[in-house]
Amino acid sequence: xxxxxxxxxxxxxxxxxxxxxxxxxxxxxxxxxxxxxxxxxxxxxxxxxxxxxxxxxxxxxxxxxxxxxxxxxxx
Amino acid sequence: xxxxxxxxxxxxxxxxxxxxxxxxxxxxxxxxxxxxxxxxxxxxxxxxxxxxxxxxxxxxxxxxxxxxxxxxxxxxxxxxxxxxxxxxxxxxxxxxxxxxxxxxxxxxxxxxxxxxxxxxxxxxxxxxxxxxxxxxxxxxxxxxxxxxxxxxxxxxxxxxxxxxxxxxxxxxxxxxxxxxxxxxxxxxxxxxxxxxxxxxxxxxxxxxxxxxxxxxxxxxxxxxxxxxxxxxxxxxxxxxxxxxxxxxxxxxxxxxxxxxxxxxxxxxxxxxxxxxxxxxxxxxxxxxxxxxxxxxxxxxxxxxxxxxxxxxxxxxxxxxxxxxxxxxxxxxxxxxxxxxxxxxxxxxxxxxxxxxxxxxxxxxxxxxxxxxxxxxxxxxxxxxxxxxxxxxxxxxxxxxxxxxxxxxxxxxx
Numbered sequence: 351x352x353x354x355x356x357x358x359x360x361x362x363x364x365x366x367x368x369x370x371x372x373x374x375x376x377x378x379x380x381x382x383x384x385x386x387x388x389x390x391x392x393x394x395x396x397x398x399x400x401x402x403x404x405x406x407x408x409x410x411x412x413x414x415x416x417x418x419x420x421x422x423x424x425x
Numbered sequence: 426x427x428x429x430x431x432x433x434x435x436x437x438x439x440x441x442x443x444x445x446x447x448x449x450x451x452x453x454x455x456x457x458x459x460x461x462x463x464x465x466x467x468x469x470x471x472x473x474x475x476x477x478x479x480x481x482x483x484x485x486x487x488x489x490x491x492x493x494x495x496x497x498x499x500x501x502x503x504x505x506x507x508x509x510x511x512x513x514x515x516x517x518x519x520x521x522x523x524x525x526x527x528x529x530x531x532x533x534x535x536x537x538x539x540x541x542x543x544x545x546x547x548x549x550x551x552x553x554x555x556x557x558x559x560x561x562x563x564x565x566x567x568x569x570x571x572x573x574x575x576x577x578x579x580x581x582x583x584x585x586x587x588x589x590x591x592x593x594x595x596x597x598x599x600x601x602x603x604x605x606x607x608x609x610x611x612x613x614x615x616x617x618x619x620x621x622x623x624x625x626x627x628x629x630x631x632x633x634x635x636x637x638x639x640x641x642x643x644x645x646x647x648x649x650x651x652x653x654x655x656x657x658x659x660x661x662x663x664x665x666x667x668x669x670x671x672x673x674x675x676x677x678x679x680x681x682x683x684x685x686x687x688x689x690x691x692x693x694x695x696x697x698x699x700x701x702x703x704x705x706x707x708x709x710x711x712x713x714x715x716x717x718x719x720x721x722x723x724x725x726x727x728x729x730x731x732x733x734x735x736x737x738x739x740x741x742x743x744x745x746x747x748x749x750x751x752x753x754x755x756x757x758x759x760x761x762x763x764x765x766x767x768x769x770x771x772x773x774x775x776x777x778x779x780x781x782x783x784x785x786x787x788x789x790x791x792x793x794x795x796x797x798x799x800x801x802x803x804x805x806x807x808x809x810x811x812x813x814x815x816x817x818x819x820x821x822x823x824x825x826x827x828x829x830x831x832x833x834x835x836x837x838x
Contacts, residue, residue: 363595363698364567370705377712384720391713398706405695405702410594412586414577415601415620 358396363404370397440519447517450524456515461487461526462534465507470496476503480511480526488525489513495529501637508534536638543638543645547672550647555654556675562659564679564691565627570597571691572626572658574617577602581634581663581684588685593692599626605633610643615652622657628691629656631673632663632684644671653677663687785817793820803830 358366373394377387437445450456463480470476474493479486489511491499503509512530517523550556571589575582577600589598601621603613614631621629631653633641643649644664653660653676662677663684674680681687785791792800793813800806806825813820 362567362569364569367702367705370702370709374705374708374712377709377716382716384717387713387716387720391709394709394713398702398709401702402699404595405699408594410586410590411597413597413599415599415617415624 358400361397361400363401366397366401366404370394370401373397439522443517443519443522446524447519450516458512458514459526460510460512460537462508462510462537463487465503465509466505468503468505476528478503478505480509487515488523489528490525491528491531495531499531501533503531510534510537533637533639539638539642543672546645546647547675550650550672551675555650560654560678562678564659564661567693568596568627568691570599570624570626572599572601572621572624572629574601574603574614574621574629574631575633575684576605579605579634581605581632584683584685585630585632585663585688588688589692592689592694595695596692599624604643606636606640606643611646611648614643614646614649618652618656618660626658629658629660630663630684630687630691631660631677632687633665634684635666635669641665641669641671644673647672649673650676661687661691782817785815791815803828 361369373390376382377390377394382390461480463482466479466481466486468476468478474496476489476491476493476496478489478491480489481487510532511526511528513526513528515524515526518525554560573582573585575585582600586598589596599621601617603617604610605614618629618631631644633644641664644662650672653662653673659678660676661679661681662671662674663681663686664671664674665683667682670680679690681690791814792806793815794800795811795813800812806812806828808825808828810825811822812825813822
């Protein structure tokens with residue numbers, strides 16, 4: 351499951367960070383061809399930068415639930 | 426009729442009688458630990474820090490003293506007119522001949538009853554297993570959505586939002602507002618929790634700021650406790666101050682001492698996340714560098730082996746061979762040519778010697794029949810036959826008149 355650059359934008363921090371960890375341990379332990387290693391490295395970089403941006407730039411979103419959000423009564 | 430006895434019993438001194446009274450009181454169990462309810466009056470707090478006041482009701486008054494050490498622990502404002510319950514022991518201050526209540530605990534009136542009810546409820550719900558530690562659920566490490574149940578106008582909400590903004594702004598907050606004290610509060614808290622149960626909130630903070638036992642009472646309501654237990658989403662409570670424990674706190678998945686602490690507990694600090702991320706980035710670069718340098722080394726080794734066996738190399742060596750062959754064959758050809766030329770020259774000379782033109786030029790002729798064949802003997806001629814006499818520069822045609830054999834005489838000398 352290799353997310354494209356656009357798909358990275360839709361990942362949560364947890365998903366992106368977890369994928370980064372997978373890539374790093376993969377590079378450290380698995381046999382990779384040069385081609386594969388290059389691709390993985392670039393992906394890892396993109397994910398790490400995405401996570402860093404999230405941590406730095408994220409703004410707390412606050413929404414208030416109103417009466418209309420009342421769930422249906424359970425029988 | 427009362428008559429004074431003849432011999433009066435001896436008199437006690439003031440000290441003795443006072444000491445007697447004191448001893449009576451000091452040995453009385455009730456008087457050593459008693460709660461007294463009344464209204465505060467004549468309150469004073471001299472520079473010593475000790476508190477002096479009178480507890481009174483409609484028909485009696487009781488002098489009280491509270492030492493400074495106890496007074497410091499009192500969290501509400503002590504003032505005249507306040508209805509309170511005071512706990513302590515009653516004894517006599519001998520110098521004044523004054524009995525007084527030495528107060529070691531003080532609470533606003535009515536809290537005593539409330540506290541009893543609190544304990545009753547707590548025991549009952551605890552017996553049902555609602556507060557069991559096994560029931561406590563773990564909280565998500567990186568919650569994407571945080572629900573908050575609290576008053577929309579209280580300071581608790583602002584404290585929590587500020588904490589979340591600085592610490593973990595990646596999350597989205599869903600506020601489910603409600604009253605947090607008063608008659609309606611328990612029902613509203615229950616509704617607020619239920620409203621969040623169908624959202625994508627991954628953890629819920631139930632919070633309110635500090636207050637008296639009465640102020641916090643809504644969170645001791647059985648309905649609230651059961652709603653927290655029934656919540657499908659883990660609940661963190663942050664109610665009142667550090668020392669306040671409500672039944673909601675016992676029922677929740679985690680009790681934080683204050684609303685701010687609840688927000689802190691439910692989230693990671695992004696500074697810590699950033700450190701962790703940096704660590705993994707370093708590992709990424711490290712792993713990649715190592716791999717690339719390994720590959721480069723492999724490549725270089727392969728290149729060397731390749732060079733030795735490469736077509737380029739082969740062409741060079743073959744070309745060298747080719748050059749050698751060329752040289753050899755060139756030498757061979759030229760020696761062959763020389764040989765041929767030599768032969769040819771010899772042949773040419775011999776041919777030249779055999780060339781009739783030379784002979785003819787010396788005056789000899791060739792006699793040919795008409796068909797071109799040569800007559801090499803007189804006997805081959807016939808009288809009357811036409812023959813060609815060929816000179817070096819032409820021929821004549823003649824008829825044989827006679828035939829006379831006879832060899833040429835040998836030339837002398």
